[in-house]
Amino acid sequence: MHGEKGPEDITRLDAKEDLGIWLSPNLSFSLHLEKSAQKAFAVLRMVRRTFSRITRTDFQILYGAYFRPLLEYANPVVHSGRTKDVILIERVRRAARKTVAVSSL
Template sequence: MSFGGDSANSFVMHGEKGPEAITRTDAKKDLGIWLSPNVSFSLRLEKSAQKAFALLRMIRCTFSRITRTDFEILYGAYVRPLLEYANPVVYSGRTKDVILIERVQRAATKMVAGLKSMDYETRLVVLDLFPLEYRRLRGDLILTYALFEQGLANRVFTVDPANTRRGHGEKIFKLRGHTFIRQTFFSFRVVAAWNNLPQTVVHAPLELSSKHY
């Protein structure tokens, strides 16, 4: 985020320790998330993919043969968490970023013995996996469910108080998003999918809704 456009003047922030100059930086890492001036998470996704590919190479060098059981442990414990860390917040929405992250899972599924020659969709079925974009949506819905269960939904969404529309009784108003970045916010992108859920899912017990996530 820039201040003053292309101005050459320095900016100062006044805090408890006195005035401090605001230094310019093109990227900043905070809580494990890389942030860029344009509020895009592409850099974070690129670095996550790089780490994930490095781990895949390490796994290939360590194991001469990887069974399905080995894959479930290694991929689930070491690789996928890198790709899904802070997913509700860190979402780009750009096609190139979605493809980049999915490439990691494509490469990972090829390591399993006997699956390399199969197409990606078949490998997913055999390994009981889903595309990462699907898991992202699933995670968004589970978080939305948790917010309603804990009574925090009004802090994130504009909830329909009249409850006059068809479907379940926890509908969310979809506000206008005039920019691409706004449309990728969690509070915006999850609304349509959440409103289309059946009532049996929205009011299901918590332990069933979040199972295996």
């Protein structure tokens, strides 16, 4: 590509983040969902370390404030319906439900 000062190299990117949505070179949103799941698991670990026992009501508040926005951000745009992506999000939700079940014993 030529610029005003001569030829310029175009660099190839592995992934691009725009408005909080990750997009891979093949225009798949799987990377966005993977990063969202990583963030949600990090929040879940933080909640487990912070609260030794947590009630269902308290966890519902935390889930609505911290987990749900991470998992559902831009969902109408990035939802591909791919089984792999759905399983990933459900894995996070299942781990969160187990936290409540274990701590309420």
